[in-house]
Amino acid sequence: MTANQNEFQSAPYIDSNDDIFISAEGGAPNYNVKNPVWKLAGLVQKVDMAAEREFYLGDSLDYLFPFRHLVLYNEAGKEAGPVVEPRDQDNKNDFQKQNIKDFIIEHFYLVRGYATVEGKAYPFLKVSYDAGTGTPLSEATGHNLGKYLHVWLKVRDNQVADLIKLPYNEANDRYEVELWGFTDGDLYSKLDTKGQKAMEREGIIIRTDLIKGSAFDFTRERVESMKKTYVMSKEHTMHPILPLPVELAFTDVNERHWDSLDGRNYRVVFNMLFRGWNNYIxxxxxxxxxxxxxxxxxxxxxxxxxxxxxxxxxxxxxxxxxxxxxxxxxxxxxxxxxxxxxxxxxxxxxxxxxxxxxxxxxxxxxxxxxxxxxxxxxxxxxxxxxxxxxxxxxxxxxxxxxxxxxxxxxxxxxxxxxxxxxxxxxxxxxx
Structure with missing residues (x-):
């Protein structure tokens, strides 16, 4: 099986598979119990970076957690019953209908950001896949995934010629790799013990064909000389304005079974409209x-x-x-x-x-x-x-x-x- 072009519905639509939770007797929900915010914050906290945390610029880290399902609260109770159809929830003063009760996360996630080595910052992209029994690959292989998986990857317009290895990380029971845009010689000798062990198992690899740019590209002096940020370094993995689309398909070590949305591939986008002193047009x-x-x-x-x-x-x-x-x-x-x-x-x-x-x-x-x-x-x-x-x-x-x-x-x-x-x-x- 090969990775194919993504095929998505042509226009935005409301997912009919999402659930509406009806509060008991029309009462207000208890938002202090099992609030989904803490579930999401817990996902962030469980991310295990390949090197020690001091090698990463914390404020640059950008996490992307795909999800497949939402549970929303209903519109607040009415004598005729709550309105559960989102298209008909027209009471602008009722904020309960907007709130999320729960979500079901997908089995993979991505992180991008800057890694620092000897005072210089380099972009990276982390790909992580769940090693548990509930994933499509685990089920397809009879729950015998082995020591590593493979991923087919496309970052913006740059795609791999060969599959990339996803080695098993016992620290968090996931298969994952960090692709670094490191351009200054020997990385291994400049890392800590944790980072060196990650490189030995191929949990950190250098892929400047996919991960592009440097922190210098968007320094104040350089941006002012070019005037417009958004026209600069359009291939940059950490571009402060342009979205970063990433396309993925996962396969087992023997490339017999694929997790790829039936050949359409998973397609996610880093696209938060985030602006400020370091992110501007x-x-x-x-x-x-x-x-x-x-x-x-x-x-x-x-x-x-x-x-x-x-x-x-x-x-x-x-x-x-x-x-x-x-x-x-x-x-x-x-x-x-x-x-x-x-x-x-x-x-x-x-x-x-x-x-x-x-x-x-x-x-x-x-x-x-x-x-x-x-x-x-x-x-x-x-x-x-x-x-x-x-x-x-x-x-x-x-x-x-x-x-x-x-x-x-x-x-x-x-x-x-x-x-x-x-x-x-x-x-x-x-x-």
Missing amino acids: QGGVSANPHGGVGHLEFRNLFSNYFTHTNHLGNELKKDVYSWNFDAHGNRSEEYFTEKFMAVEYMDLHILKSNCVIGIHRHRDNQEIFMMMKGSAMMVTGDWIKFPDRMRAFEVKNMREGDLVLCKNGMLHSLVNLTDEDIQLFMFGGYD
């Missing part, structure tokens, strides 16, 4: 800003102005589907696009230690989170199914000055895992 300096005095240094985060009008598909637009309200509170059976972001509220929030904005979906809403003080774990993901990717939770750390745009049809959450208060500015419109 364009940067530079403007003299006498708007007729003022001196020099203003700017970072353009999202824009429909000037040369940005058509770049990246106009990120501030909203695609309005048949189940969506438009900016005027109306619905239409015809698909159309609003070329702007509507704003109906602006909020300031203080999140205490261990305070969580739960995982919830927005059917109609677009919303921006901006971190003003502190740091927190940001989660985004798809609620509806999009044609170019599987649904997945993407998890990153937000710091002061970071900003995330959540589109309609998305899931999101914010988790304060620190001992300090965090301050958040939030604004959006119509849900």
Whole structure:
């Protein structure tokens, strides 16, 4: 069997296999018990990096956990009974219907980020596959997977000529490999004991044909000389603006059995709309800003102005589907696009230690989170199914000055895992 081109449905759609949980007697759910946020945070904590943690830039780590199923809470109780069909949940003041009760994760996940060696940062991509008995490969092989698996891999437009080995990692009972874009000679001698053992079992490999770029590509001086971030180093694995699509298919050691969505391949995308001081469309300096005095240094985060009008598909637009309200509170059976972001509220929030904005979906809403003080774990993901990717939770750390745009049809959450208060500015419109 060979890996084939992905085939996905041509338009976004609501997954009819997701479940709606009906609260007992229409009462409010107890969000303090088995909250799915802690389940997701636990997945992050269980990730075992191939080298010791000090070899990785923590704030650069970007986790992608595909999932296959959601359980959502119903619309709050009514005399005529709760509304369970998402297309008909039109009570904009009822937030219960947005909240996620549970999810079922897929059997593989990815992590990307920067690894550091002797003061230099190099991009990497981690691929991890569950060694348990519930995976398609385990079942196909009679639960006898052996010491390693193989993965067929395509990162952006670069695909492997040969399969990549996924060796078994006994530390977390998974098959996994980290592909590093290391370009400076002998890596083995520069790693710690854990990293060297990983290289010996091929848990760390150098693949500059797939993992591209360096941290230097997006230094302030280089970006300012080029003016626009998004046109630079388009092959970069850690590009701060462009999404990173990854396509995968897994097989056993003998290549007899495949886990590949019946030949379509798994396709996931790192695509959190994450902006801030280090993630922006364009940067530079403007003299006498708007007729003022001196020099203003700017970072353009999202824009429909000037040369940005058509770049990246106009990120501030909203695609309005048949189940969506438009900016005027109306619905239409015809698909159309609003070329702007509507704003109906602006909020300031203080999140205490261990305070969580739960995982919830927005059917109609677009919303921006901006971190003003502190740091927190940001989660985004798809609620509806999009044609170019599987649904997945993407998890990153937000710091002061970071900003995330959540589109309609998305899931999101914010988790304060620190001992300090965090301050958040939030604004959006119509849900």
